[in-house]
Amino acid sequence: MTPSPLTTLARRITLHLADPARRPLPTITVETGPTLRGWTFRAALLALVPLLLFTAAARTPEIPHGVTLTIAALATGLLVVHPTPTTAGGTIAVAAVLFWGFTTEPFDPWALVLALLAYLIARTTWWAAHVPPRGHAEIAALLSDWRRDLTVLAATALLGALAMLASGTTIQGAILLAALAVVGLVLVALATDGSSRDDGRS
Amino acid sequence: MTVGGIIVARGRTSQGAPAGSHHGWRPTSAYTAAIATGILLLTTSLLAGRADIALIGIPSLLAATWAHTTRPTTPLRATLHEPPGTTTPGELTATLHLTTAPGTTPDPRAHHPADIAHLRITATGHRDTHLALAARTTPRDAGRQIPLRLSTVRTGPQETFTVDLRGSRHRTWEEEPTQVRGATRLVLPGAAPLGRLPLPRRLRGLTGPHSSRRLGDGAELRDIHAFTPGDRLRRIDWRTTARRSPELDTLYVRRTYATAEATAVLVVDSRDEVGPDIRTWRGYGTIRVDEPTSLDLARHAAASVATALVDAGDRVGLEDLARRRRPLPPAAGRRHLRRLIHGLALAHPKDAASLHRVRPPQLPADAIVYLFTTLLDDEPLHLVRTWRTTGHPVVVIDTLPDIHHVLERHLAIAWRIARLERENRIATLDGEHVPVISWAGSRRDQATVRFEALARADQRHVPGRVP
Numbered sequence: 316m317t318p319s320p321l322t323t324l325a326r327r328i329t330l331h332l333a334d335p336a337r338r339p340l341p342t343i344t345v346e347t348g349p350t351l352r353g354w355t356f357r358a359a360l361l362a363l364v365p366l367l368l369f370t371a372a373a374r375t376p377e378i379p380h381g382v383t384l385t386i387a388a389l390a391t392g393l394l395v396v397h398p399t400p401t402t403a404g405g406t407i408a409v410a411a412v413l414f415w416g417f418t419t420e421p422f423d424p425w426a427l428v429l430a431l432l433a434y435l436i437a438r439t440t441w442w443a444a445h446v447p448p449r450g451h452a453e454i455a456a457l458l459s460d461w462r463r464d465l466t467v468l469a470a471t472a473l474l475g476a477l478a479m480l481a482s483g484t485t486i487q488g489a490i491l492l493a494a495l496a497v498v499g500l501v502l503v504a505l506a507t508d509g510s511s512r513d514d515g516r517s
Numbered sequence: 518m519t520v521g522g523i524i525v526a527r528g529r530t531s532q533g534a535p536a537g538s539h540h541g542w543r544p545t546s547a548y549t550a551a552i553a554t555g556i557l558l559l560t561t562s563l564l565a566g567r568a569d570i571a572l573i574g575i576p577s578l579l580a581a582t583w584a585h586t587t588r589p590t591t592p593l594r595a596t597l598h599e600p601p602g603t604t605t606p607g608e609l610t611a612t613l614h615l616t617t618a619p620g621t622t623p624d625p626r627a628h629h630p631a632d633i634a635h636l637r638i639t640a641t642g643h644r645d646t647h648l649a650l651a652a653r654t655t656p657r658d659a660g661r662q663i664p665l666r667l668s669t670v671r672t673g674p675q676e677t678f679t680v681d682l683r684g685s686r687h688r689t690w691e692e693e694p695t696q697v698r699g700a701t702r703l704v705l706p707g708a709a710p711l712g713r714l715p716l717p718r719r720l721r722g723l724t725g726p727h728s729s730r731r732l733g734d735g736a737e738l739r740d741i742h743a744f745t746p747g748d749r750l751r752r753i754d755w756r757t758t759a760r761r762s763p764e765l766d767t768l769y770v771r772r773t774y775a776t777a778e779a780t781a782v783l784v785v786d787s788r789d790e791v792g793p794d795i796r797t798w799r800g801y802g803t804i805r806v807d808e809p810t811s812l813d814l815a816r817h818a819a820a821s822v823a824t825a826l827v828d829a830g831d832r833v834g835l836e837d838l839a840r841r842r843r844p845l846p847p848a849a850g851r852r853h854l855r856r857l858i859h860g861l862a863l864a865h866p867k868d869a870a871s872l873h874r875v876r877p878p879q880l881p882a883d884a885i886v887y888l889f890t891t892l893l894d895d896e897p898l899h900l901v902r903t904w905r906t907t908g909h910p911v912v913v914i915d916t917l918p919d920i921h922h923v924l925e926r927h928l929a930i931a932w933r934i935a936r937l938e939r940e941n942r943i944a945t946l947d948g949e950h951v952p953v954i955s956w957a958g959s960r961r962d963q964a965t966v967r968f969e970a971l972a973r974a975d976q977r978h979v980p981g982r983v984p
Contacts, residue, residue, distance in 0.1 A: 327924060335793075335921050340644045341668035341807045343678070347650055400550035404577075411558050411573045415565055426569030434576035441547050441688045442649070445635060450647030459632045459651050460687060467580045474575060478568040 350451035356443035357395045363439060364391040367410050367432040374425055375416025383413065394436075398443035407433045422482035427475045431468065438464070541693030542589045548689045551581035584687035593617055593631040593652055593684030595697045599677065603703045603862070609667040611678055611699055616660040617652050631684030631692065640667055641676045642806030652684060669806035672706045672816050673862050705862045706816035708824040711965055713972035715912055715952075716779040716831075717885040726778060726830035733775025744768035779831040780847045782880050783819045783857070786890035786897060786916075787812055787839040787864040793918045795932050796925070814916040815889040816861045818956040818964075822887050822914075823861075827854040835860050836878040839867040847881055877903040885910045891917040892942050892953075893935065901951055912952050912971065915943070919958040 318326075331337070365387045372383040390406045414429060446452045555578025562571035599611040617630035631652045638646040654661045665678055677699035684692040716727065741757050744767070752770040761769060790812040791797075792804040804810055809817070819835075826833045827849060834847035835857050845853075845860055875896045880886065886909050890897040901911050917939070923929050943953050954967045 330922065330924055334924065338805075340642060340805070343638050343640055343643050343646045344666040344668065345638065345646060345648060346664040347648065350648075353647070400545070400547040404550040404554035407554050407573060407577070408557055411561060411570050414573065415561065415567060415570050417565075420567065422567070423569045426572040429573045430576055433573050434580075437547070437551065437577045438688070445685075446649050447647045449644075450649070452649040453651055455651040456633045456649050463580065463583070463687065467576050467583070470579055471572065471576045475569075475572050478572065482568065 347451070347453050349454045351454060351457065352448070353443070353446035353450040353452065354448040356439050356446060356452075357398065357448065359439050360394050360398060360436065360443060361391060363432060363436050364394050364406060367406070367429065367436060368413060370425065370432065371410040371414035371429055374414055374420075374423055375418060377416055377418075378413060386413070394440060394443075398440045400437070400440065400444070403437050403440035406436065422479050424475075424479060427472060430471050430475070434464075434468065434471075541592065542686075542690045543693075544585065544689060545685070545691045548581045548585060551577035554578075555581070580687070581689055584689035587629045587687070589629045589631060589684075589686045589690050589692070591617060591630050592695075593634055593682065593692060595634075595680060595682045595695065597678060597680065597697045597699050599699055599702065603705045603859070605707055606670050606672055606704055609669055609675060609677060609702065609704065611665045613663040613665060613678075613680060613697070614660060615650075615652055615663065615682075617684075629686065631686050633685045633688075635683045635685065636663075637681040638665065639679045639681075640669075642669065642671075642803060643667060667806075669704075670809055670813070671806050672704045672809075672813050673865060674701050675704050676701055703859075703862050705858050706813070706820040708858075709817065709821040709961070709965075711821050711825040712969045714781075714822060714825055714829075714968050715885060715910065715971040715975050717781070717883050717910060718975075727776065733773070735773040735776045737774045739772045739774050741769050742772050744770050778849065779826070779829075780834070780881050780884040781822075781826050781831060782834040782836060782847065782878075782884045782886050783823060783861075784836045784838065784878060784886055784888045784900070785815050785819055785861065785864050786888065787815065787837055787866055788875070788896075789891065789893070790866050791891060791893070791917070793921045795920060795923055795928055809918060811891045811916045811918060812864065812866070814918060814956050815914075816864065818914045818916060819861050819887070819889050820858050823854060823857045827851070827857075833857060834881070834884070836880075837864045838875055838878075840864065844878065847884065875900060880904065880907075880909055883908075885912070887912050887914060889914045889916050889956075891915070892939050893917070895942070898942055898945065901946065902949075905949070905951070912954065913946060914964075915953055915955045915957070917957060 368387040368390060369383065372378050372386075386409060390402075390409060393402050394406060410429060410433065414423070414426070442452060442457070551574075555574040558574035559571045559578075562568055594616040596614045596616070597611050598614060604610075613636075615634055634648075634650050634652045636646070636648040636650065638648070650661075650663070652661070653659070667675075667677065669675060678697075679699070680697045681694055682697065683694040741754060744753065748770045752772070754769050754771045757769045757771075758765065758767070761767070790804075790810050792810045793808050794802070794805070796802055797804050823833050823835075830849060832847040832849045833853070835845040837844070837860070845856060877900050886904050888897060888901065888911060890913065892898075892913070892915055897913065901913065904911050920932065920936075923932060946953050952967070952971055954964050955961075956964055
C-alpha cells in the first residue's frame with residue numbers, strides 16, 4: 316500500500332526535525348559574570364517606547380487616540396527592528412511633539428517622567444544596537460556608568476525643579492524634588508567607594 | 518599606518534601633532550544623535566515658550582557633553598594566552614587578557630580607559646559569540662582575564678580562537694576594532710584502557726614480558742631434563758634427581774622458556790576523513806566539531822592499542838597510509854609512546870591519496886598488524902591479504918562513525934550501496950578469519966571484550982601452553 320502524500324510529508328518533517336546534523340553548532344564557553352541576553356534590550360524597548368509615547372500623548376487630550384496608536388506602533392517597530400541612536404532620537408523628538416501638542420501650557424511636571432523615559436530609551440537602544448539578540452551583556456558592564464547616569468538624572472531633576480519654580484507652577488513637591496536632586500548630586504560627588512580618583516590615588 | 522582614520526608617520530600625524538594621543542577613538546553616532554536631539558528640543562522649547570519640552574532631551578545632552586570632555590587616551594589591548602605545547606580533546610582553552618593600563622600618556626590624570634569591551638569570539642565549527650563585558654573587574658584594576666573554552670572533540674591540528682575586540686567609553690567613544698588570533702594547536706588523542714591484546718605467534722628478542730618458544734632464562738617451566746654441559750648448577754632440581762636417580766649417577770635440571778617481546782605495527786588508513794553526516798563526504802559543508810570523525814576514532818583506537826602494548830613492554834611501530842615517508846619503526850618505552858601519539862595526531866588525509874593504489878608497507882618479521890580503517894574501499898582488503906600471505910596476523914579496527922540518517926533520496930541510495938559493499942568486505946574478512954573490531958559509538962565498549970577474546974584464543978598458540 317502506497318503511503319499518502321500527507322503521511323510522507325509528515326514523516327519527512329519529523330525526520331527533518333530529528334536530523335542530528337541540523338542541530339545548532341556548539342558554543343564557545345566564556346567565563347564571565349552574570350549576563351543578560353541581547354534580546355532583553357529589544358524586549359525592554361517594546362515596553363519603554365509605547366510607555367513614553369502614550370505618556371507624552373496623554374498630556375495633550377486633543378490628539379486623537381488612533382494617531383497616537385499609529386505613531387506608537389510605528390516607532391516601537393522601528394526601534395525594535397532597527398535600534399540605532401538616530402531612530403531613538405527621532406522617537407524622543409516625536410514624544411516631545413506629542414507632549415507639546417502645539418499648546419501653551421505652563422510647565423508640566425510630567426516632563427521629568429518623560430525625561431527619565433527618554434534617557435532610558437536612549438541607553439537601551441545603544442545596548443540593543445551593540446549586543447545582538449543572541450549575544451550577552453555583562454551586568455557589570457550595564458552598571459559601569461551608574462554614577463554618571465545618576466548624576467545626569469539628578470541634574471535634570473534639579474533643572475526641572477528650578478524651571479518649575481521659575482514658571483510659577485504652584486507645586487509644593489518641586490521644592491522637595493530640588494532638595495532631593497541636590498542631595499543626590501552631593502552623594503554622587505562624594506561617593507568614592509570602588510572608584511579610583513583621576514590622579515590614580517586611592 | 519592609519520590609526521583611527523588618522524594617517525600617522527614617524528610618530529606624528531599629518532598636522533604634526535604627536536600620534537600618541539590618537540588610539541583610534543572616535544565619537545559614536547549616539548553622541549551625534551544625543552546632541553542633535555537635545556538642540557532640536559531646546560529650539561522647539563524656545564519657539565513654543567515651554568521649558569518642559571527642553572527638559573526631555575536634557576539628560577542625553579548632558580551625558581553626551583560630559584562624556585565628550587573625557588576623550589579616551591589609552592587603547593584597550595587584548596592578548597590571548599594559551600597553554601604551551603599540546604593538549605587533549607576537550608581541553609582547548611585559552612585566557613583572554615584585557616588591558617586598559619595607561620601607555621605613553623604623560624599625565625596620569627588624563628588616563629581615561631575604556632569601560633566596556635565588545636567581543637566577537639569565533640572558532641571553527643562553533644557559533645559566533647558576541648559579548649559586551651566590563652573592561653575591568655573593578656575600577657581599580659588595569660584589566661581583566663576571561664577564560665575561554667572550545668567544545669570540540671576533534672584531535673589533530675586544530676584552529677583555535679579569533680577575537681575581534683572594540684572598546685567603548687561612556688557609550689560616546691568607540692575604538693577601532695582590533696583582532697587577536699590564537700595559534701593552531703595540536704590535540705593529542707586520548708587512550709582508553711584496554712586489557713590483553715592479541716600478540717604475534719612468534720616472539721622476538723632476548724627478554725621481554727612474554728614467554729617465547731626458546732629455552733632460556735624465564736619463569737615458565739618447559740620440562741625436566743638430564744643435566745648436559747652448559748646447564749647452570751642452580752637449575753639442578755634435587756628432588757627430581759633424588760627420585761629418579763637415587764644413586765646420583767644422573768643429575769636433572771629444570772628447563773624454562775626464555776622471555777621475549779612482541780612486535781606490533783599500527784597501520785592507520787588516513788587516506789580519507791569522514792564524519793557521521795554523509796552530506797559532508799564530498800567536501801561540501803563543515804564537519805561538526807562535537808562529533809568525532811573516522812580519523813579521530815582511528816587516532817583514539819590506535820593510541821589505546823599503543824598504550825596497552827607499550828605498557829605491557831612490547832615494541833610498537835606506526836605506519837600512515839597517506840604519508841609513507843616517515844614511518845615510526847617498532848620500539849618500546851614511554852618516550853616512544855609519546856612519539857607514536859604525536860605521529861597519530863599528525864596523521865591526516867593527503868590530496869588524492871585515496872585515489873592511488875596503496876602499496877603494503879614493509880613490516881618487521883613476526884609482527885602483528887593492527888589496521889585502523891573505514892573499509893570504504895577495497896584497498897584494506899588487499900593489504901590484509903598481502904600481509905597474511907607473508908605470515909603476519911592482522912586485526913582490523915573499523916573506524917567508521919555511526920552514520921546519521923539522511924533525508925535526501927539520492928544520498929540515501931548512495932549510502933545504502935556503500936554500506937552493502939562495506940558489509941560485504943567485512944563478511945569477506947570474517948570468512949578469512951581476520952577479526953574486525955568496531956570502534957564507533959556504543960560498540961567501542963565491546964572492543965575491550967573482543968580484544969580479550971582474541972588474546973585468549975591466541976593463547977592456544979603460545980609456546981609452552983600447548984602440549
